[in-house]
Amino acid sequence: MNILLLGEYSRLHNSLKEGLEAMGMTVTIAGFGDDFKNYPVDVLFKNSFNTGVPLFIKKILYKLSGIDLTSLSTEAQFNKHKNKLINYDVVQLINENTFNTVPRTEMRLLNYIFNNNDNVFLLTCGTDYISVNYAFEDKFQYSIFTPHAQQKVSKQNYWHVLKWRTASYAKLHDYIFKYVKGVIASDLDYHLPMLGHKLYLGLIPNPINSNKLKYISPNPVNKIVIFHGINEQSYYKKGNDLFNEALKIVKLKYASKIKIIEARSLPYSEYIESYNSAHILLDQVYAYDQGYNALEAMAKGKVVFTGAEQEWLDYYNIQEDTIAINALPDAKKIAEKLEWLILNPEKILEIAQNAREFIEREHHHITIAKQYLKTWKSYSLES
Structure with a gap:
């Protein structure tokens, strides 16, 4: 064909x-x-x-x-x-x-x-x-x-x-x-x-071609690395302003426990490599399901804050906060989820493994x- x-x-x-x-x-x-x-x-x-x-x-x-x-x-x-x-x-x-x-x-x-x-x-x-x-x-x-x-x-x-x-x-x-x-x-x-x-x-x-995306097992021994990728053209459309507000909140409380990486409007070949060291990736807010950046990051073993609404949970018959984190349009709620992961780093490995399996099974x-x-x-x- x-x-x-x-x-x-x-x-x-x-x-x-x-x-x-x-x-x-x-x-x-x-x-x-x-x-x-x-x-x-x-x-x-x-x-x-x-x-x-x-x-x-x-x-x-x-x-x-x-x-x-x-x-x-x-x-x-x-x-x-x-x-x-x-x-x-x-x-x-x-x-x-x-x-x-x-x-x-x-x-x-x-x-x-x-x-x-x-x-x-x-x-x-x-x-x-x-x-x-x-x-x-x-x-x-x-x-x-x-x-x-x-x-x-x-x-x-x-x-x-x-x-x-x-x-x-x-x-x-x-x-x-x-x-x-x-x-x-x-x-x-x-x-x-x-x-x-x-x-x-x-x-x-x-x-998702997971064959090209190497799974990197997260090991947050020292600091938990949070990656925030920004496309300047869709800063508000993706909710990047809310992610920035949430990061300010957790940085005040947990500056010694986290490292924040920010990247702006990178070509794909650079972007896909820029978050390799991250444990958590902030993707987008105003969505019910995951877009492409989120799915590729999940395949690589990242805990992704993205669209993961109840309709998505029902469609795939999965439980909340087991594969991806639903990023609500509320900076305080995003910060609360980040805090939960910072205080429970074992959850990062668990969610990362589930995310990779989900990509291979469904995508x-x-x-x-x-x-x-x-x-x-x-x-x-x-x-």
Whole structure:
């Protein structure tokens, strides 16, 4: 089977590719590599307008004329590569804005994909029309909209989320849902909003290549090492401000017992190595389930503060605080959980071992690749 994975987000498609190739499939990834994270892709698109002076010029030109330089550049690159994007058995879009262009351009690019490939599927694993509107309607007890509602983030800096509340992106959503064979969710934050939708094919957990992630048995003999990785672009969206408040609390009480490592906006190859010495990793707050960074850290034997809500516990039939720590949007409660681990270091080893076993059982990249193949084949045959 010849498979095209369009777009990359947190290494999801790379791990899926490794699982599929292990079963003899031919797989091509085309996309941007997720900006500064720089994930490997086979057909590379470049965004030259996301930082510094080029970004400033792009914003001014768009405001004055409605011309989006990123979209123009991406469409030119697409036309250069378009013969590499046809006649696949299966194509999967990473999300509803795979090429990160304005809707009218996105629809032109996708029209070519739909016309030249029979079986196109969609992942919901990042902000998109359905998940954003579900969150906006307060169907989650907290969500990525919480920092915006608390006025921590300006409308301009939250555009990547708020754009899904506009008519043009709603039109893009409708267009995609008209032509895809079905939609797959990567975790519960996207599964819950899709429940009951006629195109929903179910949840397939994020694939993790644990073969590449060495388990490091935590041994907090002297100081407990806490790692806080920050992506500057999503500081409030991930709840990094709450983690910083919690760290201040525990540092006042346990400065002699802990060491804090902070890393900011590192490329993936550096990030994945930067927390090797850590026992605890602070990932994100506003989630019900784990994202990619959390899952990879769990595979490496870290106690991860992340999304681990009751819905996640129920889905996998597990007990609270045995595999991951649910990071609530409350700095004092996060600090209390950190204090519990500091005072009970034996729990760190226990949770770390459970986390690794969970990843191998529920997220192994070959097991997950088999689930994708089964789903793709089932719904491709229906056509």
